[in-house]
Amino acid sequence: MLKIKVKAGSITNLTDARYFAAREVEWLGFPLGTGEGLIEPIKAKAMAEWVDGVKIVGEFGFSTPEEIRSVQEYVNLDAVQVGMFASREDLAKLKGLNIIKEIVVDKGFSKTELEDHFGAYADRCSSFLLNMSAGGYSWKDLQNGNPFPPAFLKSICKKHRIILNLDCPAGETIKMISETEPYALAFSGSGEEKTGFKSFDKMDELLDCLEIED
Template identity: 45%
Template sequence: MLSIKIKAGSLTNLTDARYFSAWEVEWLGFNLSTGEENTIAPLQVAAMREWVEGPKIVGEFSLSAKDDILQQVADLRLDAVQVGMFTDLATVMDLSYQLPVIKEIVVEKTTTTGDIEFMLTHFAPHVSYFLLNFDKGGFGWNDVQNGAILNASIVQDFCQRFPILLGIGIQASELPSMLEYLQPAGLHLLGGEEEKTGVKSFDDVDELFEQLSLVVGQK
């Protein structure tokens, strides 16, 4: 049993889906937006979900229209949706009447504390979780600690006040101390490409999961 909720995102292959399912993560996420990196065809998602059980299936959408999202929800029997940085409040509200919504907030070099605060407070009544995504900007826990992007106390404050899933690069050895300090609602881990069909190394992720299985307590 893991000590914190995990969302595995941008999955593109069954190897990843089965691996994360075996670790009993909370969500498996599939990028259903067209024309983006790590997108996956709806038919592939439908086929994969027949091979995994346990995690909730999340459709990840960036700027898709509400009707297109709801069509995929119906076709793929999605358990939740993740919407992008620029999805407007009206769309999020409409979706939230149908199923749980995760709202992504991408943290970049130009992102200010006020920018994030505004989005969190603006959308909080209508989402189940926020994905605070440092990965897309290329930032890790090290950058937060040394103040290169936001700072640790600011991120801690956000995690204490809002249901945050944290997407951030970190060494396995630093994971317990980061979780103890920030206490996020969960973590966001990324899938990746297979070396060849059915073959992939999970050494780095294994170390993270081993640490997670040892961490005591859950927010």
């Protein structure tokens, strides 16, 4: 059992899905659609049937609300993750679904803009995935106040359910959690070295740090 909820996203193969399910993460996220790095709903549905004890999230980029609802019903998704530019009107059409909104923090994204974005969507979403890794930020950057200090992130986490994606060494993870207090952490899957085989050494190191000791 883990000390904090974990979302494993960008899952495109059964090897990742079964690994993260065995590590008792809270959510498995499948990037749905057509194109590179995405999988068809039929594949996501098949993989979801192979795992137990985890919530299944559909990760959508620029799909319409109607497309999202259709896939949600087909795959029987527990939650849907929408992109940065999904509007309030789009989310209103998804009312009744468990919605995670991704926010990518990139260069020039001010603290005020971030707070305003959370405030504008808080009544439409169950949680936010704050993706700082996609903007090139790490825990070391945050400690240096770039783009903002841990105390500011902690203040955001106290107001909203934040699933935090932030590059952090395994040995610093507990300190990072203590200083920011996110609702959950987000990690990502990756491609297989060959079908059915890949190394999870780095991910094992991270998740081992989060294990509750007997």
